[in-house]
Amino acid sequence: MPDPAASLGSFLRDRRARLQPGPEGLGRRRTPGLRREEVASRAGVSVTWYTWLEQGRGGPPSDEVLERLARALELDPDGRELLFLLAQQRPPPLGPVRVAAVAPSLQRVLDAFATSPVLVKTPSWDIVAWNAAALAVLTDYTMLPAQGRNLLRRLFGDPATRARLPDWESNARFAIAVFRIDVVRAGGSAEAEALVAELFATSADFRRLWAEAEVRSHGGGRKRLLHPVAGPLALEYSAFAVDGAEGLTMIVFTPVTPADTQAIERLLAQRQGAAP
Numbered sequence: 001m002p003d004p005a006a007s008l009g010s011f012l013r014d015r016r017a018r019l020q021p022g023p024e025g026l027g028r029r030r031t032p033g034l035r036r037e038e039v040a041s042r043a044g045v046s047v048t049w050y051t052w053l054e055q056g057r058g059g060p061p062s063d064e065v066l067e068r069l070a071r072a073l074e075l076d077p078d079g080r081e082l083l084f085l086l087a088q089q090r091p092p093p094l095g096p097v098r099v100a101a102v103a104p105s106l107q108r109v110l111d112a113f114a115t116s117p118v119l120v121k122t123p124s125w126d127i128v129a130w131n132a133a134a135l136a137v138l139t140d141y142t143m144l145p146a147q148g149r150n151l152l153r154r155l156f157g158d159p160a161t162r163a164r165l166p167d168w169e170s171n172a173r174f175a176i177a178v179f180r181i182d183v184v185r186a187g188g189s190a191e192a193e194a195l196v197a198e199l200f201a202t203s204a205d206f207r208r209l210w211a212e213a214e215v216r217s218h219g220g221g222r223k224r225l226l227h228p229v230a231g232p233l234a235l236e237y238s239a240f241a242v243d244g245a246e247g248l249t250m251i252v253f254t255p256v257t258p259a260d261t262q263a264i265e266r267l268l269a270q271r272q273g274a275a276p
Contacts (some may be wrong), residue, residue, distance in 0.1 A: 008086040009054040012039075015073040042072035060088050067092075077246075100245035102129040110250070115264045117235070117253040120242065123186040124195055125151040125179055128248070136267040137227065137235075137253070152179060152195065156203040164226050171223070172205065177214040186247055218249065222256065229270070230263040 017033035034042075040050040045065060052058035061069070066087055070080040084092040102120055110118045110131040117137045120129035127149045130141050139161070141149050148154070154161045155172050162168050183192040199206040218239035225233040234256040242248040255261040 008083075009056045011082065011086055012054050012069075012073070015075065015079065019074060039069075039072050043068040045069075063093055100242075100248055102248070103245065106242060106245065106248075106250075113252065115255060115261050115268070117264075119251045119253075121151065121249050121251065123179075123182040123247055124189065124192045125175065125182075127151060132268060132271070133264055134253075136271050137225070137230075137233065137264055150195065151175060152199060152206075156199055156206045164228070166224050166226055173209050173212070173214065174216070174221075176206070176209050176212075177216045178218050180213075181215045181217065182249075218251070223253065227263075227267070230267055233260050233263060235260070 016036070016039050019034045019039075021034055021038065036051055036054065037047045040047045043050070043065070045068070049058055053061065063084075066084055070083055073079070073083075075083060081091055084090060106120065107129060110120070110129060113131055113133060115133055117134035118131045119127050119134055119138070121127055126146075127141055130138075135141065139154070152175060155168075155175055165171050179192075183189065186192075196210070200210070220236065220238040223235045223237055225235065227233050235253040236256055237251055237253050240250045240252070242250055255264055
């Protein structure tokens with residue numbers, strides 16, 4: 001592999017060659033794309049210094065200069081991230097994430113899990129997508145208003161949710177720890193701040209667990225449920241960032257034993273039989 005500076009130069013040359021000059025720049029050109037002086041002018045840097053960057057000289061650019069270069073080279077979010085990684089060996093600074101919508105293709109992925117409940121959540125733990133197994137096993141989100149689909153709000157404000165979790169204390173502590181880092185990764189949001197303020201005002205348990213200041217990534221593990229119809233259920237969960245849908249995480253709950261799978265199948269059959 002080439003060294004990072006050389007890789008940065010190659011990347012800049014490649015992206016510069018992909019851009020078409022404006023009408024004032026049309027004419028005889030020996031090479032495709034923009035000239036170095038045109039990129040330098042767009043980015044507000046000297047031609048000499050920009051030339052050094054393409055040659056692997058001049059040292060790491062600042063965040064501000066990299067942002068100007070990203071705009072000058074018309075980089076998409078992935079290209080901007082790669083520019084920072086090549087120049088500074090780290091991702092770009094965090095900024096507020098505009099959470100993506102759930103695409104129909106993602107919903108089809110959820111629906112393909114027959115007996116595994118699947119949810120999609122935002123950094124603020126709003127549940128924005130689910131499959132039939134999730135409705136049967138976890139919560140019928142179709143019957144809840146949008147505000148009621150927030151998992152933290154349900155954990156700390158809904159007695160029925162609490163009663164269904166024999167390990168409520170560890171589940172709640174885990175959710176707060178993941179929420180804390182999810183929100184930071186997403187660059188923060190007024191929505192998350194309002195949710196924390198609301199739960200601080202309404203739940204002594206939330207205040208107590210928040211004060212522990214734990215952080216962790218979602219990862220995977222095991223969850224126990226006391227379902228009002230099926231009884232005890234054991235599920236293993238795994239979390240996946242949804243590529244191409246910034247801010248969304250998919251959580252898959254897999255039944256641990258054949259008996260758990262059969263119980264979920266019965267719940268699904270009952271829901272289908274009750275449907276009009």
